[in-house]
Amino acid sequence: MCGIVGGNIPLKKVLPMAQAIKHRGPDDHGDYQDEHISLAHVRLSIIDLSSRAHQPMSYDGLVLIYNGELFNYLQIKSELSALGYQFDSESDTEVVLKAYHAYGKKCLDRFNGDFSFCIYEKRAKKIFACRDRMGNKPFYYYHKNNLFVFASELKAFKSVFSLSFDQQSLGDAILFSINDHQKNTIYQNIYNLLPGHWLEYDLSLNSLKLNRYWDAEIPEDDVVFDQNKFNQKLDEFEFLLKDAVRLRLIGDVPVGCMLSGGLDSSIIASMIHENKSDVTYFHSSYPEFPEIDEYQYVAMLQQQWGLKLNRINPDFNSFKLDYSKLSSVQSDIFRSYSIYSQYAVYQKAYSLVKVMLSGQGADELFGGYQQHIAKFLADDPQNLVERKNVYNEDVINADIMYMNKYKLGNVEKKKTLIKENQKALELIHESLPNYKPDWDLLLDKFESNVSICLKNDTLKYSLPQLLRYEDRNAMNFGVENRTPFTDYRVIEFVLSLPKKYKFKNGLSKYFLRELGKRRLPKTVAERLDKKGFEAPDKQWLKKMGVNCSMGLVALRLDLFKQLKQSLAS
Structure with missing residues (x-):
């Protein structure tokens, strides 16, 4: 894994951002700049420890900075070799770069890994960035007016911008412990590229496009158990x-x-x-x-x-x-x-x-988790009967308490949540007086369908x-x-x-x-x-x-x- 930073700002501003996350890449560092963009990379060497895997890495008008590992890179490398691509290193970085050259955004469908990366298309003057399906590796970006700046960690932005807190996101994080479900972060104008998403920023038009490229399906749950x-x-x-x-x-x-x-x-x-x-x-x-x-x-x-x-x-x-x-x-x-x-x-x-x-x-x-067990129990009365054969009375009583919450309708659930969190909310308002809880967000987390939950x-x-x-x-x-x-x-x-x-x-x-x-x-x-x-x-x-x-x-x-x-x- 590594750390990446960049944007349509001078390199002298990007380098302090890279310094702020140098712990992510203690083994090597590199940078790139032209009249449109500045990029920097810090490297933690895992695959191909040689200098041939140095980043930023360039190929035919593309410049890549990459954080992560592509676990099936040998398979994809073999496919690319069959198409005529030649490789100068043993790194997965080069495979990512040439896979994008060969397949464009569709390369993501072939990747199995933990990654976030940015590819600068010099001829098109566009930035393409993405995160792996599960978001194992981070990617944050600042976007306001004609500025687009990104980094692997929030702390990197501090060297470029005067940061202010987003009271809504911050309050939800404090009260509900929910702050990774949306693109907003606890800081104003800094956003989280969500898992399974890519973005494209046009440096000529200063326009941003976001797209979800992966999701997982859940079943129709009427299956009879068959051993x-x-x-x-x-x-x-x-x-x-x-x-x-x-x-x-x-x-x-x-x-x-x-x-x-x-x-x-x-x-x-x-x-x-x-x-x-x-x-x-x-x-x-x-x-x-x-x-x-x-x-x-x-x-x-x-x-x-x-x-x-x-x-x-x-x-x-x-x-x-x-x-x-x-x-x-x-x-x-x-x-x-x-x-x-x-x-x-x-x-x-x-x-x-x-x-x-x-x-x-x-x-x-x-x-x-406890909330999952409660939903299983609320879903089928027989589940509680079976659970009583396994656990003691204290566990069962706790289960029933949680289960009864999930049996409530949304109106009653909301009333219960407001009542349970009232004192905590008063304490939060001492620091965040303008915060208004998003109770519907918590209701979504209390979704009663087990598979959706x-x-x-x-x-x-x-x-x-x-x-x-x-x-x-x-x-x-x-x-x-x-x-x-x-x-x-x-x-x-x-x-x-x-x-x-x-x-x-x-x-x-x-x-x-x-x-x-x-x-x-x-x-x-x-x-x-x-x-x-x-x-x-x-x-x-x-x-x-x-x-x-x-x-x-x-x-x-x-x-x-x-x-x-x-x-x-």
């Missing part, structure tokens, strides 16, 4: 996921894997273990908080598979020292302190590996946010994160599965659990609890002096203060 068909689908999925893992192990640098001990990352680890032996595994552990610690499960996998494991133990003292840096790294509102666990892992990993795989994305796809959380709400967190944490330390569950083939396949495959016998993520039974120790595969990469939010909030009665809203307001100070400095 034979289920097993066939499970075989197909296992093959797909194994291939997604195989592709993400490609590279010329050391590889790591984030291992929480939960189902998702353990399945990914099992597939890595089959493919590659020289991999380092990383686990974030909180032994002083056994209610969120999962080390016992990781230790079990380590012993059974002989894994090379690094156990990281973040504590409050290290968090307090890193908090200001963490907020600067993210340069945006984040949901909770839990992302510090991930930050601490990458902090340790950067001296050992340059690529890190993780299990990100499975909860959104398979319905692993899973698609929304995968493509619109939850997962894009988590991918943003991980990109910033990883790239701050010069590590490339890769997430096999976000391979577009996996996304399309899982979203097309009937909901009866995802919740059965009282269990969420049933389909993935059945795959886990094939590949993992029984104790790991059949876990009923869910923890993930958590941090002791409540305890740390209290120690940080944050108003705990307002919970995570108070945390996000504190983040806003940090960002405000950063703009003023």
